[in-house]
Structure formats: C-alpha cells, structure tokens
Amino acid sequence: MARILGYIAASLDCYIATEDDGLDWLFKYDSDNLGEHDYRLFIKRIRTVVMGRGTYDFIAKESSPWAYADQRVIVVTSNPIPDPKGALEVRDDVDALIAELRALDDGDVWMLGGGKLQMAFLERDALDEIEIYIIPEMLGGGRPLFPATGFRSTPTLVSAKALGQGVRLHYKWR
Secondary structure: OOOOOEEEEOOOOOOEEEOOOOOHHOOOOOOOOOOOHHHHHHHEEEEEEEEEEHHHHHHHHHOOOOOOOOOOEEEEEOOOOOOOOOEEEEEOHHHHHHHOOOOOOEEEEEEEHHHHHHHHHHOOOOOEEEEEEEEEEOOOOOOOOOOOOOOOOEEEEEEEEEEOOOOEEEEOOO
C-alpha cells in the first residue's frame, strides 16, 4: 500500500504563496542545505505525484522543462487540460482517487502544491505524513498552508529540526 505524503514549505505566518501566487520569497532559500531532507532526495522515492489544477497551471506556465517525467502525475480537476505540459492523468473524484492511490504498491505518493487538495485528503483521513518547512519570512497574507474548513486533527510530531534558515516539522497521522 502506498504512503501518501505531503512535503511543503510555508512562511512563518503559514502561507505557501503570496496573493498573486508568487514564490520569490521561497526561491531565495534554494541554496539552504537541507541534507537528508533535500527535495532532490525526497523526489527520488516518489512514484506518483498528485496535484490540483491550480498547482498544475502554475507549473505549466513556467518556461522550465516538465520536472516529473520520472513519476506518474495525476492532476485533480473537473476541466480538461488541453495540450498538457507533460505526461499526466486527470481525475475528478477525490474519493475514487484515494482508493486508487491506496492500491498502488510501486512507491510513495506526493501531494504537491496547494493546501486545498491536501485538506481534502486530510478530511478523508488519507494523508499519512507531512513535512512542513517553515521559512523565516512573513508574507502578511496569501495562500494559506491549510484553508480553514472546520476540520480538526491531532497528528503526531515525528521530529522538529532546524535546517538552513528555517525549521522542518514532520508529522504523521498513522
């Protein structure tokens, strides 16, 4: 059974992007040494990447090449994606997708991007672990790490570690 994982950075005031979806505040920390927690090591153990349409559209508008050629990519959307940037599959039913992901046995699943889809998985008890990298920036507003939906949960803290300029928090639900 595949593990479904979150791996995400947030500002100190818990935003993952500015109001206009900007990430410049985050990119200036790209050179921080995260050691064994570095993204390049994380992505090597990921077989399936799941993202919402907003995250896909953000990635697709970038001029860089498709970064997920080595993974199965699933975009959760109810609208067709004309001329996709890379190889991908589309799903519109989150419950059916969770069942499909749980049946996988070829590697971990990464919930990439925004908090809305991660929250949908949390509300369905389908996110196993999350690594949150707190970056020492105050954005004052923007896209929240987790949208307020009324959902309550008490995950278990696996570890907390100072890395580079920020802090890595690792929680699990199972």
